[in-house]
Amino acid sequence: MRRTNLRDTSTSTSTSTRRDFPMDGNLYALSAPMADAFSDFCGGNAGGPHETCVSLAALPGTDASFVIRDSKPEGAGKELRFTGSELDVFATGWVRTRGLAL
Secondary structure (H helix, E strand, C coil): CEECCCCCCCCCCCCCCCECCCCCCCHHHCCCCCHHHCEEEEEECCCCCCCEEEEEEECCCECCEEEEEECCHHHCCCEEEEEHHHHHHHHHHHHHHHCCCC
């Protein structure tokens, strides 16, 4: 199951206020997205007490940087941050490694 509410940031035309990452390259220095900015990509733990999802949101103030988090209780409060390019390389490799087709 895929639940989505990600904004399409690819049409942004302002380069003076938005960027892929901070000048020092530290995505973790940026503010976290609001809770309602996350899209959930779900599909695990069928029948269990918690549906398992990967949540994704764009980092505020960037054109193409994102936060990924895990919906499982053990993953609460933990997140990973990546540029869009890093996620693209990961997604392409994941699809290829798993033999998936899009």
